[in-house]
Amino acid sequence: MTTSPFTRRAVLASSAVLASTAALTACGGGSGGADTAEKIENPDENINPEGLPIVEEPVTITLMSRRAATSAEDWNQVSAAKEAQARTNIEVDWGLVAEEAAEERRNLLLTSGDYPEAFYRTGVPGGDLAKYGEQGVFVAMNDLIDQYMPNLTARLEESPALRTGLTFPDGNIYSLPGIYDPGTLGLRYQTKLWARQDWLDAAGMTAPETLEEYRAYLEEAKGAADGAIPLGGSGIGGIFTCLYGTFGIANKGTDAGAAVDLDPETQKVRYFPTSDGYREMLEFLHGLYADGLIQQDIYSSDFAAFTAAGTEGLLGSCAVQAPAGYFGEVGTKYVPLKPLVRSAGDEPAWHAVRSELSSIGNFVMTDNCEHPVEMARWMDFWYSEEGAKLFFLGVEGESYEEVDGRAELLPEVAEAASIDEGLRQHALFLGGWYPGWATGDWFRGVETSEQSTEAAKVVKPYALKEVWPAFTFTAEESQRITTLGNDITKYADEAVAAFITGERSLDEWDDHLATFEQIGLPDYVAAHQTAHDRRS
Missing domain, CATH: 3.40.190.10 (Periplasmic binding protein-like II)
Structure with missing residues (x-):
């Protein structure tokens, strides 16, 4: 596990934190913004300087988590979660919500202001990241990453496109990434x-x-x-x-x-x-x-x-x-x-x-976070080799064993009706939508x-040598793009199906292009050009 020196009083009252606090006051976000900034600036003495456990006395963090039907009903009974708690001393109230209800639940919590310390695996859209980030409801994590997340920092240094894709136009990072190892071809x-x-x-x-x-x-x-x-x-x-x-x-x-x-x-x-x-x-x-x-x-x-x-x-x-x-x-x-x-x-x-940036928006810290540094270090554990292996494979000896230098699932796991069935009570990755580091060394899927x-x-x-991660936009840009994009995508999908099945002739291509113009494609492209120019 990669570690780095940990300072008790880190210089974290940066412009990003101050801006978030100021925005919080102006926009009427949750009540914890100033307290969260203070906790980041002055970490609790209970936190260990480095390594594991993260804290001397147990600390509980509260999340709202999207639960897919393929995952265990109680994540605290999954062997990976139990082992992580033993290693980190961090207890987790996962706040599991069925996947079909997760989006509505997240939106209701954000509207009410009574939201948890973090949203986990709920797929917060880029527009909401920008909107609530600019308001200070979502915590800018730049300094937390740099000061307290050495494992994630190492991943970002290995693949600069990750940081590019995570960073919003205001320069802030509001969520943690899902990462595909560049060398894992599948x-x-x-x-x-x-x-x-x-x-x-x-x-x-x-x-x-x-x-x-x-x-x-x-x-x-x-x-x-x-x-x-x-x-x-x-x-x-x-x-x-x-x-x-x-x-x-x-x-x-x-x-x-x-x-x-x-x-x-x-x-x-x-x-x-x-x-x-x-x-x-x-x-x-x-x-x-x-x-x-x-x-x-x-x-x-x-x-x-x-x-x-x-x-x-x-x-x-x-x-x-x-x-x-x-x-x-x-x-x-x-x-x-x-x-x-x-x-x-x-x-x-x-x-x-x-x-390499497989997803954003699946870990978002809020200004109601009581334990921001502990939370950041807990998340960083999952970006270490030992944490990632635990997340995807479970506990050695219970669900897998090392064979000739490679982790192999035990027969009772590998021979189950499916990988999901075999690993349900052992690993946490089931159901996808995770912030974490996936490689062929420990990810066991068809890919x-x-x-x-x-x-x-x-x-x-x-294969292409240069691949773009998804663009990020301001809250205002996101609102406009979402409105235009919904109309453009709906029309495009219908037209393409008609062209392929012959319900519509490709001789109508010029009229087809004109329709795109009428529903706002030039503005849609211009917004993406602006986002591209910001990265250049």
Whole structure:
């Protein structure tokens, strides 16, 4: 675990803390802002200078936490939580709220002013981070990170894009990150395009590399089995993602924001669904759909139907992390495809690349925090190697063991009906939406399975070198972008579905672009350009 010297009276009355306190008074936030700032400036004598336990006498912190149905009903009974309490001396009132009610509950608490010390794993949107951060309701954590979170600081230094993506226009950090280890390929290159090797063999074909070859394979797959679905999915999104590089769009990765990238001609931010490349992608997909090569109910299907079709051996091609993780034994018959190119001789490009910053907004400290330094150090524990391993794997000897230098799940865990079932009473990551540090060393999901990792190696040589984390905006900008973005996204989704299914002709493309203009796309793009310029 990384540690650093700890000063009893840290110089934390910085402009960020003072500004937050002043904003709190002006905007009528909770009543604890000044007290929280004082506690940050003058840490309690109960706190140990460094290492563990964090405090000599037990301290209880209170959270509101989103609980997914896949996680344990009582997190304090999970072995990782019990072990963390024993190591840190920090007791946790998790304040669990069912995931379907978490957003409404969080909003009600914020409106009432009777909110907990922190919101945990509730996915606070960027607009709310800016709004409540500017008001002083959410604590600016810059100095807490620098003074009391050496493990997180080490992660930020390893990947500067993390700090870039966390920092708001006022220079403050209002939440802690979800981090994907840059070297864990299955997390960075998640969705890949797959084809059935046995169906390729039966047709006397090699793995397709061009769009023409891929179409030819799908035509063969159509007759490979009764009820065969040449190309299927639980939606069209994953298929889009795997074709972005082919058509030169999403050239800054898949986390930059709502369909924005950098125009290669103007070097300005663009909304890429209005680009020529996007139109060409829709033309290609419409052609497949018109000939019955794409699942005809793809816009009304769901994940259960998709996995059932895969398990029954009906899918010729799909876009997922790893087919074996969803289809069982049948899934082992698939091979990953290199990035498809439009014409033989073109340079392959893979744009389906995730940022190291997997999420923000899943740990937010409020001005009602009674134990800000203790809370910061407790959160920092989860960014250490020992804390992260505990979070994802549970306790050594209870749920996993070290085998030849690698953590391996015990048989009774690995052989459960699912990873979730096996780890429910041992690990805390279940249900996602976590602030933490995920790597293949301890994250056990389909993304880091052997099949997913080996497929990621296929696309890695062609992957983007620069990936944008999502942009951050001021509260005023966020409100405007949300309003515009909802209208733009709703129209875009409806139009794209109509273009692919043939309900609408691509001959109407100019009218389609004009509609975007009418509903405010120029202002939407301009706001993203402003955010981009702030980072430059």
